Every structure is written in C-alpha cells, then in structure tokens.
Amino acid sequence: MELADFSAHQIARLVHRRELSAAEVTEAALQRIQAVDGRPGSLEPGAITTEDQGKVHAFITLTAERARRQAAAVDQKLAAGEDPGPLAGVPFTSKDIFCVEGTPSTAASRILANFMAPYTATPVARMEAAGAVLLGKVNLDEFAYGSSSESSAFQPAPRNPWDTSRVPGGSSGGSAASVAAGECALSLGTDTAGSVRQPAAFCGVVGVKPTYGRVSRYGLIAFGSSLDCPGPVARDVRDAALALNAISGADPHDSTAAAAPVPDFSAGLEESVRGLRVGLSPEYFRIIYINAASGEIDTQPISAEIESAVLQAANHLAGMGAEIVENVSMPHTRYGIPVYFVISRVEAASNLHRFDGVKYGYRTPDPVQDLSEMYRKSRGQAFGPQPKLRILMGMYVSAAQYSAQYYNRALKVRTLIRRDFDQAFDPQGALRLHALLTPTTPTTAFPIGDLYGDSVLMQYADQFTVPANHAGVPGISLPGGFDAQGLPIGIQLLGPDFSEARLLQLGRAYEIATHQAGWRQRKPAVLEGRLP
C-alpha cells in the first residue's frame, strides 16, 4: 500500500511513534495530488481537454507550502517530546466554503474569487490544533447549491475518481473525491440537504452529517443557517470518528453550537451491537418526484442493486445481534424536498444579501450611475444561475402575500418530518429504534451533464438525505458495495439527536462484517490508470 492510501488512524499512530514523519506523509499526499488531480478549478478554464477528462480536479487552491510548514511544526513538537495532537501529521482538505485565514475562500463563486479570509473557521482550526495538516481548499457547487459539484464557477469541476465521466456528487464533491483518490486522508465538508453524505456515497467513502449544533458553523460561508452541518469525510469509520472528535463541541463564536457533552467517538466503536434496534422504512426504498413534463407525481422504486445492498447490510447487522425492525412508517419523507425548496431558499436569499460589491468580493468594473446599479451589475455578473435561483425563490415564498401559503406551511411540515423521527427513536415508544438503515441515494453517480440544468431533478438526488437536515438528527453514509457498472453504493444510518457514537459503532460493525468482501479490495479508476 502506498503512503497516500494510509488511513488517518494509521498515520497518526506512526507519526506519534516517530516511525513516519509528518513531512513524509505530506510529500506523499502532494505527490498523489500531482499524479491524479490535474489542473485546479479556475474562472477562466478554457476548453476541457482529453487529459482533463481523466483527472479528479478536486482542488481550487493548493496550499502546499503552508502544509509543509504545518508538517514541520508537527515533527518539531514530536522531536521536543510534545504531543502534536490525535491527528498528528494527518493530511486533510477543506471544502472551500470554510474560511481559512490568509487563503482565498471562494465558496466556488466568482463573487468571492478575490476574497482572502481574515480568520479561520472553527472546524478547520480544531483540525489543525489536533495536528492535522491542511493541504488546500477543494471545489464544490457554487455556495454549496447543488448535488453534483458541476455548478462551481471554478472549472474543471471535480470528477468521480471511480469513473471520471461521472459526477462525484455534491455539494462537497471535492471533499469526497479528494479522500477517495487518496489525495488526503480526511476532508471537511458541509451537509445542508445531504452534501456530505451524497458525495460520500457516490465516491465510496464515509461521510458524517453530525447533529445540528454538534459542530460549530463559525467561519462557514452560510447557505441555510438552520440546516448547515459541517462534517468529516473519511475512508473508514475509525477515521471519521477521529475527525469528529476533533471538530465537535461548543464554541463561544457560535451560539447554535450545542453545549452537549462530546463523547470519545473512537472509544466504543467495536462494542457489540447486540440488542440494538435498527429500522427499515418502505418510504426510503422508493422515490417520489414531480415529473416536469406532465406536472404529475411519479413514484419509482430505487434500483434493485441499491435495495439489495441495504438489505444485505441489515442481514450483516442482524448476524451480529442487532434487531431489524421492518416496515417503519416515515410518512413525511416524501415532503423533504418540497419543504427544502422553500426553507433553504428563504435562508439562502437572506444570507446572500451581504454580497453587494461594497465591503468585499466582486464589484463590477462597468461604469454605473449610482449604488443601485452597482448592486445589480455586481450581483448579476458574479452570481451563477444557482444563487440567482435561490435568491428569487427565497424572496417569492417569503413575501408577505405568499409566506402563509409557502414559508409558514413549510415550517409546519418540517415539524411533521421531525415528528416521524421522534416517534421512531422514542425510547418509550412502540419502535424504540437506535437507528434507521436506508440507502443514501436513489441512484449511483450519474454522468456529468445528465441532470445539470434541471434544478428539480437534481434536487431529488437528496430525497433520502434531506429529512435528517430538517429534523436536525445525525446521519452517516457508508460504502456498501458497487453496482454492475462498478460505481459505489452508499448506505445510510440515521439516529436520534447526538447519537453519532452509536451510528459510528453500527457503521464499524458493518465494516468488520464485510472486511473480507471482495468489493472492499477495489481501487478507484484514477489509481489504476483506467480511463472512462
């Protein structure tokens, strides 16, 4: 195994023992980036070449010298007999939606292309304080608005390391792709409707959406402030637990960061799952969506391969003593996307008002008559179609004459979605579930260009992930095998508030049960030189 493919827990252990230096690990990661990533995203990309089509393009900004300095500092601490932290020397990337002091922090938007963050986001600062080494900022959908990473203003957009003709998912596509391709061991993403879990599923890695409030949002360029959850992407559950330990906990800079106790997520990972109750819900085995042509509601079963992967996971957990509870009713699951179309747009429109060409970011170079024209030209020229869509929809559904019909109604339906989870997880209730086991996505990674432009169908890619964002509950996506086309399948575990330790424990049990499976040995196409 090459050093770039070592797990975070292996690296941290070897660096602590001084059998490996942080500098060596960093160089191995930079070499892997050099080999597989291709050119970084830029505002003036020109034509996409044949060579581009075989690369990952996870990065917007590579911070190689900064990383080398951090790695040297880790090695110096060890040489001085000090402990650099539990993530000593572990290379990680950050979705470019987190501010990192002194780096361009773009949100993959032209409007922030020239913005240098004056401070560092709490989750990134905590990773660095734990000894992890930041390699750079990775690409995403513009302002995290999308499920494929194709809407980035910085092209070429990230590609799926398992098949570079396909999307890596989104919006944390650069995060999942960089971890899957061994460009880093860990990445920080954000999940507003599934933006950590969906790309993790598409790229065959682990993605955690913590409970809302478990991880501080300080320094995160906001999308939907009541939905956004920073979370880690990793290649296995043990690494995800290590990263979650590093970033969790209250933060005086964010009053919504919960003052809940943070357990050691690594401590109970391999405890028995005997007696844990895991539910299966029929509402997560079919997709219900609006047919744009007919305007009618269509219902389709998910693919047999994805259904089979979830049921096999249930069998594995049952084999380890978990109790599988079938036919759990989650009747409001289907409304997750319509509710999201309203709430996320209102919150996004509000958060985007600050980008006006006055204090920072892009200002039109065109001559203007007055301030209003400067606003209109700056925002018109520098926002892509996705932010524009969200601003306009957000304003429409929250306007005084429409808000009762749309926004207030959506907030009430959010209550019903939350109630589904409360009933499923109620320790005194009929079901008393510890977790719900579902597919992460209705499909595997789709071809680049297939859905982009259809903002409705694209949104339905998040149908099984978005209910957890409305409810605030935690979720984890785990690699669950491959489909017939060799594309990763993701399986998802959802649990009650602040039950991340239990979800990670169940995830680790599934990893142990499938450790010997042939599919666990597969490598992404970019690491085997396979071209699409």
Next chain:
Amino acid sequence: MTDQITSELFQHLVLLGAMELEPGEAEYIRRQLNNQLKAINELAAIPLDDSTLPASHGVPFTPEITPPLRADEWRPEPDPQKILAQAPQLEDGYIIVPEIPHTDL
C-alpha cells in the same frame, strides 16, 4: 397550466433581488422557478391542524444544551486594515460607493 411566476412578477423579483440578468438567463431561471413551484405545491395538500407549530430548526434547544451568551464586552479587532483591504474601493480608511440614489426634498 399558467405560470405562477409571470414575466411581470419575475421582473419585480429581479428588481428586489438587485440583480441584472441576461435575457436568455432570465427565461431559464423563470422556467426553473415555475418547475420548482410545481414540487412545492405538493405541500398544499397536507392536512395541518392548529397544534402543528412551525419549526425554525430541528433539534430542540433545551436549557441543558444551550450555551450561555458571551459577555457583552468590547474587544479590539487585531488588524482592521486586513479587513478593510478587502473592500473594492477604499480611501483614507473609508469604503467608497457610487452615488446613493436620493430624492431632493
């Protein structure tokens, strides 16, 4: 079916949103908004009683997990110049903007 967001309403929203749109872009965005509204309109059929309160967030913020507010204390920004330097146009420490529209009284 008639578009819910007509061209006239769309132009009004664009004005409120302070964005200048290219004609082709405007038509694409208006079409997408109307398609999204078809999905949103599914919410109208859900029976809601008075006991269903709106949820502005999912996780209840109980006293046990609500952090105390920070002390309301003035703290100096370590390097205001670093922040001001981000402004597109700066003069003597002031951020410069074009003429602000006004009506003479």
